[in-house]
Amino acid sequence: MKLITTLLHFLWVSSVSSFYLNPRYTRQQNTQLQATVSSKTPLPKYPTARGDDVDARRIIATGAGRLHLTAVRLHHILLATEEMAAASLHELRSGSVSFAELAEQVSACVVTRPKQGELGWVSVTEDPSSSNSSAEDPPESPNAHLDEFFPREAREKLLLITTKPGDVVMVPSHLGYHLVQVVDVMANVRKMASQRKRRTNGSNLLEALRRDTDLTYKMETMGCQMNTADAERMEGQLQDLGLRPSEEGQNPDVIVLNTCSIRDHAEQKVYSYLGPYAKRKRNGEDVTIVVAGCVAQQEGEALLRKAPEIDLVMGPQYANRIGDLLEDVANGNQVVATEATHIMEDSTKPRRQSSVAAWVNVIYGCNERCAFCIVPTTRGVEQSRPVESIVAEVEELVAQGFKEVTLLGQNIDAYGRDMIPKRKFSDLIRIVGGIPGLERLRFVTSHPRYMSLGVVDAVAETPTACESFHIPFQSGSNRILAAMGRGHTREKYLYIVERIRSVIPDASITADVIVGFPGETEEDFQESLALMEEVRFDNVHTAAYSPRPNTPAATMEDQVPDHVKKDRLSRINDVNKRIAVERRAALVGKTLEILVEERNIRNPIQVLGRTRQGFTCYMTGDIDELRGKTVQAEITSAKNFHLVGRIVV
Structure with missing residues (x-):
C-alpha cells in the first residue's frame, strides 16, 4: 500500500511541480507592465467590466496593485525532497490539516517551525532603495535576515509567481523545497490613488493625524451586510487615527457616506445627502467629505465633477485603508481610489456595532454576471481570505466575549475556489x-448555482452552526432565470x-x-408565487x-411598466407576509433557545434576541443582566415577522 501511495505521489508531483514552479508572472511580463504604466495607456480598472477576466491574480498582476505591492507576509515549510513537498501540498489541498499544524509537524526549518512556519513580512524589492555604503561594504538586501532559512533564490522564484493571500506555492532552493503560504500583502495605496488637484482645506485633519486636534466623524451606511462590515x-x-464619533446634533469634522448602488438613482441620493455638508464647506468650514462604497466605485471621478466639495472617493476594496488615503487628503489633495488591489487584512480592529454578534468577511467580490446586478462591477472579482486569517479574527472575537459570528460573502459558496490549492x-x-x-455560527449569502449539499451536511454536523439558510431564488420562472443569467433552474432550487x-x-x-424583471409576464410572476407557496419561506426580501447602469438588463427590451411592478410587488408581499405569520405561529407554545443581543428600543423593559433559526424574539428582562446570554424562552405569541416570548427560569 505504501508503494502504491509513493507511486501516486510521484505521478502527482510531476503535474503539481509544473504548475507551482512555472512562473505565471515573468520578468519579461513585469518589464512590459512597467512600460505600460510609464505610457499613457490606462490601466485595467477594478472591479471588472462584464465579459472581462475574473481571475483575481490576472487582474492584480496587470494593474496598479501589482506595481505598488511593497511587501508580502509569508509562512513556509521546508522539506528535503520534492516528493515530500508534493505530498504535503496534497494534504493541504484535502483540508485534513492546516498549514500551521503541518509546519509544526514536518518542517525542517528549526527557526520557523516553533512559530508554525511564520516568516513575517518580506519586502518585494531585494535591493536596498538607497545606500551610503562604500564599495568595500556593499549594502544588504532588506530581506538579508531570511537568507539562512529562506534564501534569496527562493524569494525571487516566489515573487515571479502571481499569487494572492491564501495561496500556497512550492519553490526550490539549495536548502530543499519550500511550501510558501501568502498570508497577507501590503500595497502602497497612496501611490495607487489618483490625486486630482490641490485643495485649501485639510489643515484640521492634518493636525488631527498628528494628534494635535480633537476631531469627530460621522459614518452613514446604506445597503447590505457587506457595507455594514x-x-x-x-x-x-x-x-485609530484619533477621531471620535460625533454626538447627536454635533457637526462632524469628517463625514463618511458608505454608499450602496443596488437600487436605481443611488448616485442622486448621494448628491442629495451630501448637500448640507457641501454647503458647510462652501461657507468656509473645514469639513472633510468622503464617499465610499459601491456608488463611489461606480461613479469614480464623476462624483468630483458633480460635487467638487468631496475630498475622497474610494471603492469598497479600500475600506481597510481609509486612514492611508486620508493622509493625502490632509495634505490638501482631492483623492480618487478605485484601482485594482489585493484585499489587505485590517491594520486596526473594526469598531463593532454589537458586543454579542459580529460580521466576519470571508470572501470579497463576486464572479457572477447576473444581468440585473451591479455588484461585480462595484465590488470586483472574488478574493477569498486565508483560512488562518479568518480563524484568527474569530478567535479574537471570542476572546473579547462575542458569542455569535456571521461569515459574509456576496457568493459565499464560492469561498476558496480562487485559492491555490482550492478550498471548500x-x-x-x-x-x-x-x-x-x-456559541453560534451563521453565514450569508448562498447562491443556488454553487451551493453544495456538503454545506448542508456541514451545518447539520457542526453544533455551533445555526439551522438557517439564506438562498435567493430571484424568480420562480425558468425562462426569467435564464434571462437573468442565474445559472440555476427552479428544479435545482427545489x-x-x-x-x-x-x-x-x-x-x-x-x-x-x-418582480418585474424585463420580459416577465403574469405567467412568470405566478410561477414565483407558486414557488413561495411550495417552499413556504420563513421570510423573503422582495424588490421590484x-x-x-452598465448591466445588460437595463437595455433589454420589454421593460415592465412601473405600475405593473408596483402591483406585483404588493401581491408578492401579501403572500410573503401570510406565510411568514403562519410559519411563526407554529412556534407558539414551544420553548426555544434565544441569544439575547440588545434592548428593545421601543420598550425599555424588553430585550431583543434571536433563535438559532434567526427569528427575532422580544422578552421582558434586564438587558444589563441578560446581554450575551443564551436563555430558554416559551413563545407566547407570533407577530408578522417576530416572536414574543417569556423567559423560562
Whole structure:
C-alpha cells in the first residue's frame, strides 16, 4: 500500500511541480507592465467590466496593485525532497490539516517551525532603495535576515509567481523545497490613488493625524451586510487615527457616506445627502467629505465633477485603508481610489456595532454576471481570505466575549475556489464552527448555482452552526432565470430545499426575489408565487426590478411598466407576509433557545434576541443582566415577522 501511495505521489508531483514552479508572472511580463504604466495607456480598472477576466491574480498582476505591492507576509515549510513537498501540498489541498499544524509537524526549518512556519513580512524589492555604503561594504538586501532559512533564490522564484493571500506555492532552493503560504500583502495605496488637484482645506485633519486636534466623524451606511462590515472597519481606522464619533446634533469634522448602488438613482441620493455638508464647506468650514462604497466605485471621478466639495472617493476594496488615503487628503489633495488591489487584512480592529454578534468577511467580490446586478462591477472579482486569517479574527472575537459570528460573502459558496490549492466552504464551516468558545455560527449569502449539499451536511454536523439558510431564488420562472443569467433552474432550487428539509427539518430558509424583471409576464410572476407557496419561506426580501447602469438588463427590451411592478410587488408581499405569520405561529407554545443581543428600543423593559433559526424574539428582562446570554424562552405569541416570548427560569 505504501508503494502504491509513493507511486501516486510521484505521478502527482510531476503535474503539481509544473504548475507551482512555472512562473505565471515573468520578468519579461513585469518589464512590459512597467512600460505600460510609464505610457499613457490606462490601466485595467477594478472591479471588472462584464465579459472581462475574473481571475483575481490576472487582474492584480496587470494593474496598479501589482506595481505598488511593497511587501508580502509569508509562512513556509521546508522539506528535503520534492516528493515530500508534493505530498504535503496534497494534504493541504484535502483540508485534513492546516498549514500551521503541518509546519509544526514536518518542517525542517528549526527557526520557523516553533512559530508554525511564520516568516513575517518580506519586502518585494531585494535591493536596498538607497545606500551610503562604500564599495568595500556593499549594502544588504532588506530581506538579508531570511537568507539562512529562506534564501534569496527562493524569494525571487516566489515573487515571479502571481499569487494572492491564501495561496500556497512550492519553490526550490539549495536548502530543499519550500511550501510558501501568502498570508497577507501590503500595497502602497497612496501611490495607487489618483490625486486630482490641490485643495485649501485639510489643515484640521492634518493636525488631527498628528494628534494635535480633537476631531469627530460621522459614518452613514446604506445597503447590505457587506457595507455594514466595511463601515465597522472604516470606523476602526478612523478611531485609530484619533477621531471620535460625533454626538447627536454635533457637526462632524469628517463625514463618511458608505454608499450602496443596488437600487436605481443611488448616485442622486448621494448628491442629495451630501448637500448640507457641501454647503458647510462652501461657507468656509473645514469639513472633510468622503464617499465610499459601491456608488463611489461606480461613479469614480464623476462624483468630483458633480460635487467638487468631496475630498475622497474610494471603492469598497479600500475600506481597510481609509486612514492611508486620508493622509493625502490632509495634505490638501482631492483623492480618487478605485484601482485594482489585493484585499489587505485590517491594520486596526473594526469598531463593532454589537458586543454579542459580529460580521466576519470571508470572501470579497463576486464572479457572477447576473444581468440585473451591479455588484461585480462595484465590488470586483472574488478574493477569498486565508483560512488562518479568518480563524484568527474569530478567535479574537471570542476572546473579547462575542458569542455569535456571521461569515459574509456576496457568493459565499464560492469561498476558496480562487485559492491555490482550492478550498471548500463546507470545510471552513467545520473549522470555524470548531473554535472553542464560539456559541453560534451563521453565514450569508448562498447562491443556488454553487451551493453544495456538503454545506448542508456541514451545518447539520457542526453544533455551533445555526439551522438557517439564506438562498435567493430571484424568480420562480425558468425562462426569467435564464434571462437573468442565474445559472440555476427552479428544479435545482427545489432540490436544495428538499435536501435541507430532509437533513435539518427545523431549519429556516429565507430568500430574495425580484418582480418585474424585463420580459416577465403574469405567467412568470405566478410561477414565483407558486414557488413561495411550495417552499413556504420563513421570510423573503422582495424588490421590484430597478435598472442599474452598465448591466445588460437595463437595455433589454420589454421593460415592465412601473405600475405593473408596483402591483406585483404588493401581491408578492401579501403572500410573503401570510406565510411568514403562519410559519411563526407554529412556534407558539414551544420553548426555544434565544441569544439575547440588545434592548428593545421601543420598550425599555424588553430585550431583543434571536433563535438559532434567526427569528427575532422580544422578552421582558434586564438587558444589563441578560446581554450575551443564551436563555430558554416559551413563545407566547407570533407577530408578522417576530416572536414574543417569556423567559423560562
